[in-house]
Amino acid sequence: MYVHDAFDRTFLQERVAEFRDQVARRLSGALTEEEFKPLRLMNGVYLQLHAYMLRVCIPYGTLNSTQLKALARVARRYDRGYGHFTTRQNIQFNWIKLAELPDAMAELAEVGIHGIQTSGNCIRNTTTDAFAGAARDEIEDPRLYAEVIRQWSTLHPEFTYLPRKFKIAITAAKHDRAATRVHDVGLRLRQRDGHTGFEVMVGGGLGRTPFIGQTIRDFLPKEDLLSYLEAILRTYNLGGRRDNIYKARVKIQVHEMGPEAFAEKVEAEWQAIRDGALRLDETAISAIADRFVNPDLPPLADHPPELTAALAEPAFARWHANSVAPHKAAGHAIVTLSLKPVGGPPGDCTADQMDAIADLADRYAYGEIRVAHEQNLVFPHVRQKDLPALWKALDAIGVATPNVGLVTDIISCPGLDYCSLANTRSIPIAQKLTERFADDARIADIGRLHVNISGCINACGHHHIGHIGILGVEKKDEEFFQITLGGKGNSKARLGELIGPAIPESEIVDAVERLVETYLELRTSPQETFIAAVERLGIEPFKERAYAPR
Amino acid sequence: MTSPLQRKLKIAGPTAITANRLADGVVVWLTAGGGWSLSIGEATVATTAEEVQRLLAIAQSDENTAVGAYAARVALTPEGHAIPVNLRERIRVGGPTITPAASPARAA
Amino acid sequence: MPLVKSGTIIADPFTAVADDAPLPDGPTIVSAARLLANKEALFARNVALGVAWPNNRDVAELEPLLPRLALVALAFPKFRDGRAFSQARLLRERYGFTGELRATGNVLRDQLLMMARAGFDAFELEKAADAGTVHRALTSYSIFYQPTGDGRRTAAETRRAAKGRLA
Numbered sequence: 001m002y003v004h005d006a007f008d009r010t011f012l013q014e015r016v017a018e019f020r021d022q023v024a025r026r027l028s029g030a031l032t033e034e035e036f037k038p039l040r041l042m043n044g045v046y047l048q049l050h051a052y053m054l055r056v057c058i059p060y061g062t063l064n065s066t067q068l069k070a071l072a073r074v075a076r077r078y079d080r081g082y083g084h085f086t087t088r089q090n091i092q093f094n095w096i097k098l099a100e101l102p103d104a105m106a107e108l109a110e111v112g113i114h115g116i117q118t119s120g121n122c123i124r125n126t127t128t129d130a131f132a133g134a135a136r137d138e139i140e141d142p143r144l145y146a147e148v149i150r151q152w153s154t155l156h157p158e159f160t161y162l163p164r165k166f167k168i169a170i171t172a173a174k175h176d177r178a179a180t181r182v183h184d185v186g187l188r189l190r191q192r193d194g195h196t197g198f199e200v201m202v203g204g205g206l207g208r209t210p211f212i213g214q215t216i217r218d219f220l221p222k223e224d225l226l227s228y229l230e231a232i233l234r235t236y237n238l239g240g241r242r243d244n245i246y247k248a249r250v251k252i253q254v255h256e257m258g259p260e261a262f263a264e265k266v267e268a269e270w271q272a273i274r275d276g277a278l279r280l281d282e283t284a285i286s287a288i289a290d291r292f293v294n295p296d297l298p299p300l301a302d303h304p305p306e307l308t309a310a311l312a313e314p315a316f317a318r319w320h321a322n323s324v325a326p327h328k329a330a331g332h333a334i335v336t337l338s339l340k341p342v343g344g345p346p347g348d349c350t351a352d353q354m355d356a357i358a359d360l361a362d363r364y365a366y367g368e369i370r371v372a373h374e375q376n377l378v379f380p381h382v383r384q385k386d387l388p389a390l391w392k393a394l395d396a397i398g399v400a401t402p403n404v405g406l407v408t409d410i411i412s413c414p415g416l417d418y419c420s421l422a423n424t425r426s427i428p429i430a431q432k433l434t435e436r437f438a439d440d441a442r443i444a445d446i447g448r449l450h451v452n453i454s455g456c457i458n459a460c461g462h463h464h465i466g467h468i469g470i471l472g473v474e475k476k477d478e479e480f481f482q483i484t485l486g487g488k489g490n491s492k493a494r495l496g497e498l499i500g501p502a503i504p505e506s507e508i509v510d511a512v513e514r515l516v517e518t519y520l521e522l523r524t525s526p527q528e529t530f531i532a533a534v535e536r537l538g539i540e541p542f543k544e545r546a547y548a549p550r
Numbered sequence: 551m552t553s554p555l556q557r558k559l560k561i562a563g564p565t566a567i568t569a570n571r572l573a574d575g576v577v578v579w580l581t582a583g584g585g586w587s588l589s590i591g592e593a594t595v596a597t598t599a600e601e602v603q604r605l606l607a608i609a610q611s612d613e614n615t616a617v618g619a620y621a622a623r624v625a626l627t628p629e630g631h632a633i634p635v636n637l638r639e640r641i642r643v644g645g646p647t648i649t650p651a652a653s654p655a656r657a658a
Numbered sequence: 659m660p661l662v663k664s665g666t667i668i669a670d671p672f673t674a675v676a677d678d679a680p681l682p683d684g685p686t687i688v689s690a691a692r693l694l695a696n697k698e699a700l701f702a703r704n705v706a707l708g709v710a711w712p713n714n715r716d717v718a719e720l721e722p723l724l725p726r727l728a729l730v731a732l733a734f735p736k737f738r739d740g741r742a743f744s745q746a747r748l749l750r751e752r753y754g755f756t757g758e759l760r761a762t763g764n765v766l767r768d769q770l771l772m773m774a775r776a777g778f779d780a781f782e783l784e785k786a787a788d789a790g791t792v793h794r795a796l797t798s799y800s801i802f803y804q805p806t807g808d809g810r811r812t813a814a815e816t817r818r819a820a821k822g823r824l825a
Contacts, residue, residue, distance in 0.1 A: 027572065050576070121740075287818060416641055
């Protein structure tokens with residue numbers, strides 16, 4: 001992973017000092033709330049229903065064990081002993097006091113983490129594949145470029161007061177695990193004639209006006225990455241709408257201009273700057289590459305006897321089938337830690353669990369932890385022979401629920417239990433669904449199925465791209481939920497289709513279960529996944545059943 | 551279906567003014583004396599748009615104590631004390647409806 | 659509204675005039691519309707001329723006039739409206755403007771460093787109390803990650819130079 005040097009550390013200390021001063025000025029009344037709000041947001045500080053919330057950036061989802069322990073410490077000392085991992089590879093603390101935030105930030109800065117640009121109308125944390133650097137299907141480690149983008153975008157003087165927030169995601173694998181098509185800019189690493197570059201997609205996003213990103217450049221040579229991004233951002237900063245907050249994202253600009261016209265404008269701007277100071281020559285790239293320290297994986301063979309023996313145990317085999325992914329190095333594996341226990345809030349992790357996970361990372365995973373877009377944690381590098389022992393240890397702390405990628409691996413926003421924008425709760429729906437589908441054998445039989453829940457139209461729970469999407473709406477003080485079917489967040493991203501009128505809270509779990517049962521009846525074989533069946537059959541047969549017995 | 555922070559002011563029934571305390575974000579309610587209380591039961595309750603506007607102006611002029619003030623519909627107890635009427639205010643008053651800490655370990 | 663230029667509070671030598679007002683004798687700031695409608699007459703006056711350029715108009719239009727302009731004032735109607743950051747960089751870095759680049763409007767101390775990095779060298783501060791804090795605001799950071807035309811060395815350049823010294 002990227003190792004901070006004295007420059008990065010000095011920068012973070014300067015940032016904490018600046019924020020400490022701003023908080024003091026706000027508390028003294030020298031800064032108005034209107035003036036302060038954008039400043040605190042750009043440090044990741046929201047005011048939610050009950051308290052301030054701090055969103056801490058985990059750059060491209062990579063943490064070391066020391067950093068995870070610092071998060072645990074902050075959770076204990078300044079919060080209520082837990083944190084919530086988000087779909088954008090960040091973590092949120094829900095109960096922080098404004099007056100104590102500078103101290104919490106100073107503690108995080110000591111280990112190189114911060115809340116910079118996790119909110120506000122600026123360039124947000126660049127997200128990537130949680131399996132980066134370990135996945136068998138990747139071309140190159142995308143984190144190098146995510147770090148290049150992080151440095152360029154950090155306190156960018158031109159792009160800190162954009163019309164609206166701006167999110168970039170990057171993937172380098174065949175299977176898109178970073179939802180790049182639903183980001184303001186999605187970058188897909190490619191190789192052409194031995195040269196590395198990117199497919200550039202722009203204007204994707206969820207929220208109240210969801211769009212799938214459009215490709216505006218098939219192949220951007222890596223040298224031009226920053227100049228091209230600067231051209232996109234300048235086009236957006238100067239031309240994006242500022243008259244209506246709901247139309248201020250770049251997706252609206254792209255949609256209103258048309259992707260071709262937008263691309264032309266970007267291209268013209270880019271021609272003027274592409275040979276300038278932002279050009280990434282080999283020296284610039286290798287200077288950042290040199291700061292990445294990757295574990296020295298010993299040469300090992302696949303399928304060691306310890307693993308083969310353990311696979312005879314059904315419970316281990318079940319966990320192994322969905323939580324362990326192939327690693328590019330033989331004898332190794334990628335392990336996903338499920339933060340979706342039956343009855344638990346999706347993505348929540350206690351301080352004790354964080355400490356225990358950090359220790360296990362040191363023991364079994366070269367001290368490295370990732371945060372996945374699906375609100376789980378990942379050990380990217382584990383020796384296959386250690387899997388049985390690791391499984392037992394993970395299970396003992398409640399993060400080995402064998403449901404990764406299955407119906408109970410639910411993405412959910414915090415909803416009305418915490419969020420001041422929410423219309424309905426979402427976590428309790430997730431909890432009830434995990435209880436309904438608590439049988440491990442049953443969910444394994446149902447197979448791959450993504451259920452995503454948002455408590456309002458802002459779509460932080462990514463309901464549009466859930467195979468089953470659930471959106472909370474409020475009618476006369478009662479919670480109702482709309483269901484969409486057939487959404488996908490991968491490289492063939494598609495928005496789900498609304499199946500009909502909203503369903504009362506008391507019936508939503510039954511309705512989802514009926515959708516699942518319909519699938520089980522109609523699938524051609526257990527190999528046909530839920531999403532494949534929806535694509536083959538359309539939503540009609542599901543719709544009929546979802547509303548049937550009222 | 552928008553959050554009350556984004557909604558136009560429309561008064562239908564008893565209404566109190568609520569905000570979050572600046573220093574720690576805790577939910578507070580505007581009292582008859584123009585101060586803030588942690589208890590919704592001590593909130594001053596208005597029933598007309600004019601009265602609500604007047605209270606909101608008082609609340610918003612005190613943004614160095616409490617921020618994000620807005621008018622919240624409430625119900626009244628027989629004794630005339632405000633209590634939450636919708637889920638949002640019930641959660642703001644009573645906390646999340648869920649048990650936050652992650653669940654205990656599963657048996658293998 | 660104190661005016662701070664090159665780090666110190668100065669008396670403003672310029673007078674901004676409304677479109678229908680007569681021109682004063684000394685240095686003058688006119689609107690974009692007035693400048694474009696009467697440019698020859700305005701330049702012929704032989705006093706320093708500045709223009710208040712709106713943030714929704716392409717600064718490329720100004721390019722041919724820049725050598726004869728002493729000042730361009732760019733507007734921040736709200737500090738959150740960051741279009742003038744892009745305009746400033748374009749004026750400095752693409753069109754080579756070397757005169758005074760003045761930030762006007764909702765100009766607050768917490769945005770000054772970014773304005774300076776984008777190329778502004780004069781700030782019409784909205785709050786009088788901010789005037790004494792300009793130096794502090796402009797020196798609150800020593801590390802900069804991205805190159806702009808302001809001449810500050812980036813972290814990458816400093817790293818490279820340090821490495822060169824060690825080698």
